Every structure is written in structure tokens, then in C-alpha cells.
Amino acid sequence: MPIAFFAVIAALLYLAAAGLQLAHLVQRQRHLSRPVLGMAIVALICHAVVTWDALVVNEGVTFGIYKVLALSFLAVNIACIAALLRRPLQNLLVGLLPLSALSIVVASLGPNTSAARDHIEPGMLMHIGSSIVAYSILTLAAGQAALLALQDRQLRNRNMLGITRALPPLQLMESMLFELVWVGVAALTLSILSGMIFMENMFAQHLVHKTILSIFAWLLFSVLLWGRYRLGWRSQTAVRFTLSGFFLLLLAFYGSKLVLELVLS
Incomplete structure (x- = not known):
């Protein structure tokens, strides 16, 4: 077939x-x-x-x-x-x-834009797998943050649309967002650590942007979790940190590949 x-x-x-x-x-x-x-x-x-x-x-x-x-x-x-x-x-x-x-x-x-690899070390598989898991979870967190922003804004304006009324309560929406961020940060931590251990040089010329952007994204998400635990950050603060961290991660995940495979090639 x-x-x-x-x-x-x-x-x-x-x-x-x-x-x-x-x-x-x-x-x-x-x-x-x-x-x-x-x-x-x-x-x-x-x-x-x-x-x-x-x-x-x-x-x-x-x-x-x-x-x-x-x-x-x-x-x-x-x-x-x-x-x-x-x-x-x-x-x-x-x-x-x-x-x-x-x-x-x-x-x-x-078309194929990257050369095929005939062998991948187990350590690199761990790095690639944890990177994909981190990106997938934090993508869900970004989507959840966008819905939370819409819901919070309409609650403040007391102008709830039909779609927004179908969303879970605001407190549950916030709780789900932070659960996703916790899991995503754990996977991103494993991704960065495994890269440092199993890659020859994470700061090589073709990887430096990806590494730096990933670390900055990790810092943003980590500060968000600290602020939630210590300062009780909610709603719009959580949305801003989540979307900013995801944007950095998006650039790290696709930016370097876009430049190397489609622009420079």
C-alpha cells in the first residue's frame, strides 16, 4: 500500500x-x-x-x-x-x-534536506528522544497558555464568549499549565544534560545557537516554576513566561535546521 x-x-x-x-x-x-x-x-x-x-x-x-x-x-x-x-x-x-x-x-x-546517519549512539538517542519529549510537552503548555490568556482576559472584561465558556475553570486551567511546564522542564533538563555528556561539543559553530537558546528557555521555565512556588505567580505572568520560553525553544529546535538545511544549502 x-x-x-x-x-x-x-x-x-x-x-x-x-x-x-x-x-x-x-x-x-x-x-x-x-x-x-x-x-x-x-x-x-x-x-x-x-x-x-x-x-x-x-x-x-x-x-x-x-x-x-x-x-x-x-x-x-x-x-x-x-x-x-x-x-x-x-x-x-x-x-x-x-x-x-x-x-x-x-x-x-x-525533499530530504539532511544526510542520512547509518548509526546513532545510545547516548545520542537519549538526547534526541528527551529533546523531542520536552518540545512536545512544552508545545502543549504553550497552547494551554494561549487559551488561559484568552480566558483570563475575558473574565477581566466580563465578556465571556461561547467558546471560552466551554473551557474548564480558570484555576484548573492554571493547574494544567503548570503541570505541563513541570514535565516539560524535567525532559528539557535531561535533554541538556545528555547533550553535554554524549555530544562532543554542544558549543560547536553549527550547534551554539541551539544550545544557548535551549539553556535560556530552560532558565525562563525554571524561573516561572520558582515564581509559582515562592511568589504565587498566576495567569498573565505564567502566560508571558511560557510563551517566551516556548518561542526560544522553537527557535532552538527549528531555527538552526532552517538556516543550515534550507538557507545555507
Whole structure:
């Protein structure tokens, strides 16, 4: 069966699930419906097939920017669906799933922009894996922060829209945000430490920007958690720190690959 079939099925199911979840959000339905979850899981399986085919080539494994984009959204989706077992994060699917559909299309049609590696050391696998986990969790945190900002602003203005009324209470939204940040920072810490241990030089010319931006992002998230614990930071302060840290992490994760693989090449 051609890989394009799995890509099309995954993209269509992602879009259908996002549209259905948006309809539920407009109708102020606070619970995740089984059709949305079912379509998302089937799409996730097809997404995994497409990602595997994109990453694994005859010469080994390639981590080009288009392929990593699909891998990143695969990890974000897995993290989101796993988190749904404990927390009502289903509203994040409205934005996440269409972007996932786009990543699959790009991974399927985009060219290879990075040379394949025939062997990856276990230490490097730990670094790569923890980096992807950290990025996926903190992506969810950024999405949660955006929803929290919207909800907080409308509560202050006493002008609640229909979509905002379907969100969980503000205190629960804040609690879910900080839970995501805690897990994300733990994974990011492991990523930075494993990079220092197993990489020859994290401050080499082609890695220095990624390393510095990742460390600054880690510092921002860590200050946020300290401020929450010691000073009781909430709402807008949490939103600003989370979105700023995620922006730095986004630049670290994709910025260097974008320049090296698409601009300089």
C-alpha cells in the first residue's frame, strides 16, 4: 500500500477530528467525544507510519527539517492523547490537529534536506528522544497558555464568549499549565544534560545557537516554576513566561535546521 495513502488518510482524519471538536467547543461541550478520540487515534497510527517511512531510508536515518516536523507533531499528539487520560486538554486539538495534517503533507512531499546517519549512539538517542519529549510537552503548555490568556482576559472584561465558556475553570486551567511546564522542564533538563555528556561539543559553530537558546528557555521555565512556588505567580505572568520560553525553544529546535538545511544549502 503506497505511503501516500496513509498520509492522505491521516490528514483527512486530523482535519475531521479538529472540525468536530471545534463544533463541540462552540456548543460548550466540555467532554471529549469518542468519535473525536477515535479519529485522532487512527490518524495518529497513520501518522506514525508516514513518519517512519520519512525518517528511515536505505542509508540509515535522516533528520531533515521536513521529517523532524512530522516527528515533532507525532510526539505532541501522543503526549496530548496521553494527557487526556487525566486532564481535559481536548480543546488543544482544535489547533494541534490541523497543524499535524500540514506536517504530514510537508513530510510526504518535501525533499530530504539532511544526510542520512547509518548509526546513532545510545547516548545520542537519549538526547534526541528527551529533546523531542520536552518540545512536545512544552508545545502543549504553550497552547494551554494561549487559551488561559484568552480566558483570563475575558473574565477581566466580563465578556465571556461561547467558546471560552466551554473551557474548564480558570484555576484548573492554571493547574494544567503548570503541570505541563513541570514535565516539560524535567525532559528539557535531561535533554541538556545528555547533550553535554554524549555530544562532543554542544558549543560547536553549527550547534551554539541551539544550545544557548535551549539553556535560556530552560532558565525562563525554571524561573516561572520558582515564581509559582515562592511568589504565587498566576495567569498573565505564567502566560508571558511560557510563551517566551516556548518561542526560544522553537527557535532552538527549528531555527538552526532552517538556516543550515534550507538557507545555507
